[in-house]
Amino acid sequence: SQxxxxxxxxxxxxxxxxxxxECTVEGTSNPNLYWxxxxxxxxxxxLFYSVGIGQISSEVPQNLxxxxxxxxxxxxxxxxxxxxxxxxxxxxxxxxxGGRTGELFFGEGSRLTVL
Amino acid sequence: xQSVTQLDSQVPVFEEAPxxxxxxxxxxxxxxxxxxxxxxxxxxxxxxxYLSGSTxxxxxxxFEAEFNKSQTSFHLRxxxxxxxxxxxxxxAVSESGYSTLTFGKGTMxxxxx
Numbered sequence: 001s002q003x004x005x006x007x008x009x010x011x012x013x014x015x016x017x018x019x020x021x022e023c024t025v026e027g028t029s030n031p032n033l034y035w036x037x038x039x040x041x042x043x044x045x046x047l048f049y050s051v052g053i054g055q056i057s058s059e060v061p062q063n064l065x066x067x068x069x070x071x072x073x074x075x076x077x078x079x080x081x082x083x084x085x086x087x088x089x090x091x092x093x094x095x096x097x098g099g100r101t102g103e104l105f106f107g108e109g110s111r112l113t114v115l
Numbered sequence: 116x117q118s119v120t121q122l123d124s125q126v127p128v129f130e131e132a133p134x135x136x137x138x139x140x141x142x143x144x145x146x147x148x149x150x151x152x153x154x155x156x157x158x159x160x161x162x163x164x165y166l167s168g169s170t171x172x173x174x175x176x177x178f179e180a181e182f183n184k185s186q187t188s189f190h191l192r193x194x195x196x197x198x199x200x201x202x203x204x205x206x207a208v209s210e211s212g213y214s215t216l217t218f219g220k221g222t223m224x225x226x227x228x
Binding site: 042043044046049088090092094101102103104105106107108109111 | 147149151156157158159160161164166205207209215216218219220221
């Protein structure tokens with residue numbers, strides 16, 4: 001069966017510090033991968049998605065970047081965090097072949113607080 | 116382009132009462148529809164989905180939803196809620212053949228004794 005893990009679960013960082021959130025998927029090959037952010041009262045915002053190694057699409061301009069160094073690894077980064085980067089970050093994956101319904105499978109989330 | 120509207124940001128209800136969470140979507144093509152649940156500080160978990168076939172879809176934890184194409188709705192219902200159903204619920208839509216989900220802003224279901 002497929003599983004998805006992301007870490008760290010919680011993170012408190014000062015303004016201007018770097019960020020790295022990591023997500024890995026097991027039990028499937030060549031998944032689509034996604035990073036979402038939840039800010040209070042604003043629902044889910046799609047930040048990045050990837051259809052393959054090294055292929056990243058950005059949905060909104062921001063202080064963050066994403067990378068996919070391996071097929072089942074997705075990393076969210078920032079060189080200098082802003083207060084507005086605080087939020088709950090969710091990694092997700094979806095099937096590519098055999099059923100493009102769009103169904104997403106989510107990780108446990110990472111709570112980032114920038115002080 | 117597809118869009119999803121969840122009309123209620125919060126729905127308070129007493130334990131054992133019925134509940135309906137409303138969801139309307141906008142799309143020019145055939146769609147797939149989903150409801151996800153999120154408990155505090157956790158990721159989203161799939162409750163149920165409509166892909167094709169019967170318009171009444173049953174999911175986990177006693178929830179069900181009905182796809183109404185003419186009203187472009189996919190409302191979520193449960194005949195009797197429990198305290199443990201307190202969570203945020205997200206409706207989502209994807210267009211057939213296109214894999215990115217679009218989410219509504221979520222509805223917080225608050226169940227009190």
